[in-house]
Amino acid sequence: MTLPTRICLVGAGRVAKVHANSLVNHVPTGELVALVDNVPQVLKEAGDRFGIEARFVSLEEALSKSDFDAVVITTPTFTHAHFAITAAKAGKHIFLEKPMALNMEECDAILQAVHENGILLQMGFMRRFDPEFVTAASRIEAGEIGKPMLIKSLTHGPGLPPPWARDLSRSNGNLAEVNSHDWDTCRWLMGSDFERVYVEVANFKGRARGVETEGFYDTSLVNIRFESGGLGSISCVCPCDYGYDARVEIIGEKGIMQIGELKGQAVVICVDRDEGLVTPIFRTWPERFAEAYIREIRHFVECIRSGKAPKVGGIDGRWAVAGVLAGTKSFQEERPVYLNEVLEVGMKP
Ligand SMILES: NC(=O)c1ccc[n+]([C@@H]2O[C@H](COP(=O)([O-])OP(=O)(O)OC[C@H]3O[C@@H](n4cnc5c(N)ncnc54)[C@H](O)[C@@H]3O)[C@@H](O)[C@H]2O)c1
Structure with missing residues (x-):
């Protein structure tokens, strides 16, 4: 054995x-x-x-x-x-x-x-192993919705990230801490690398919750142009308080695909006609992506034991970091930023 x-x-x-x-x-x-x-x-x-x-x-x-x-x-x-x-x-x-x-x-x-x-x-990047994301990726790959034109990916987290992750110098903020998954998912499902990004950020709840870290933002919106000509958006709200929410919509030349939904379970409850119908939401990320x-x-x-290369590796990680850096430059300098500005010339993965 x-x-x-x-x-x-x-x-x-x-x-x-x-x-x-x-x-x-x-x-x-x-x-x-x-x-x-x-x-x-x-x-x-x-x-x-x-x-x-x-x-x-x-x-x-x-x-x-x-x-x-x-x-x-x-x-x-x-x-x-x-x-x-x-x-x-x-x-x-x-x-x-x-x-x-x-x-x-x-x-x-x-x-x-x-x-x-x-x-x-x-x-x-556990979303690459989530049964719903994997199904979506293989059905896009099979051409069911046609060539992807537009992707919209959101991740909203319930509570404040850990203290180190509120500090941009140690974490690159929520664009990295929360949205790394979205950067990777968008690139994966669109089948294309990022060409240019434009980002707006805002801070609604941080100060009231005692976050004094310079540059902290709790809300952000990324616009992406892909090398394929496709477009994308990534949004983050963290803390959003209502639960953990990760959803994606992809529009192709033939059709549309949605991954994930706001409710966390198929159960629907009604105990009070004034309150109406109640359906649970995912409370946390370990719960939403448990299987992944x-x-x-x-x-x-399995890869270690078989010697096969993992499905998601360092080049994918590097691209997500490049998106984060271009996005951070974009909101700090208040302008669209080409990925070439952060990827070293000649080193593009
Ligand atoms: N894939 C996901 O869904 C997911 C979810 C949460 C966090 N993360 C990532 O995982 C990493 C950790 O996040 P977390 O939320 O678990 O953070 P955390 O703060 O809860 O845990 C980090 C742990 O590392 C320890 N640590 C810190 N510096 C150390 C050092 N120099 N040597 C030894 N131990 C050290 C801390 O004591 C702490 O116990 C981050 O990169 C984060 O982005 C990924």
């Missing part, structure tokens, strides 16, 4: 718990053997909860004292390049949460380290 693929989880925060649950309960060919977090209390709580004995306060310590095949990196964005490059140099396969990194230089350094060390890199989170980690482990 072949042994399970041994994984070290780097970071033990919100999304780490989702991946730990997948590895412990849903991926028999993978084993969570080590945990890293630089906050001892967080390390202890997550270690106890998921039954992981090998606990470390740094990846370097984990590498020297424990043995594993791969890392799942779930720390904040500003640490991604350091952890990914350290893991690559140690020959560990990498599952890297979105956003890939803070800037193009970091993305390219990760890509180079991955290439030089011959390891696999999968990006945490399991499938993406399962795919990562």
Whole structure:
């Protein structure tokens, strides 16, 4: 019998718990053997909860004292390049949460380290594994709605992002923290790279909730022109308070396709004729994309075991970061920005 693929989880925060649950309960060919977090209390709580004995306060310590095949990196964005490059140099396969990194230089350094060390890199774009998104993509690919002309993608999150993610210098703000998935989805479903973007941002609720970080915005609207000539929009409201909402509409030359809906369940309740009909909404992202989170980690482990390239990799992560950077430049300079302005000349992926 072949042994399970041994994984070290780097970071033990919100999304780490989702991946730990997948590895412990849903991926028999993978084993969570080590945990890293630089906050001892967080390390202890997550270690106890998921039954992981090998606990470390740094990846370097984990590498020297424990043995594993791969890392799942779930720390904040500003640490991604350091952890990914350290893991690559140690020959560990990498599952890297979105956003890939803070800037193009970091993305390219990760890509180079991955290439030089011959390891696999999968990006945490779980929508690529969501059954509804996957069905939509294959039906677009089959030509059912014709050539895509226009895409509208929205992600609205219920609560404030973690403190580090409210700071543009450490996260690139909600265009990255919330909308990384939309950037990737739009590029994937349109089958085309971004050519130009124009972004407006606003801040409605931040100050009232004590967010004083300079440049913080909670509402944004992105307009995109794709290289194919197609158009797109991405919107974000976070915090939106009403629930977790992720929906996409694609209009092709022949027809239209919608992915997702506002309600979270098929159940409809009426207990009071004045209140009317009530139907639950998805409350959180782990709930909306529960199946996708399991499938993406399962795919990562399968790729390591078979040696196949992951379905979503570093080039996809780099394009999403490029969209974020062009978008940030756009709202800061109050003008449309061509992707060429942020992608280094000659380095276009
Ligand atoms: N794919 C998704 O749907 C999804 C959802 C949420 C977050 N994310 C991404 O995952 C990453 C983490 O987000 P989160 O919401 O879980 O953040 P979080 O703040 O809840 O958790 C981050 C954890 O990393 C630890 N950490 C920070 N710096 C560290 C360091 N130098 N060494 C070791 N540990 C360190 C913190 O103590 C914390 O426990 C971000 O890149 C975020 O964008 C992805």
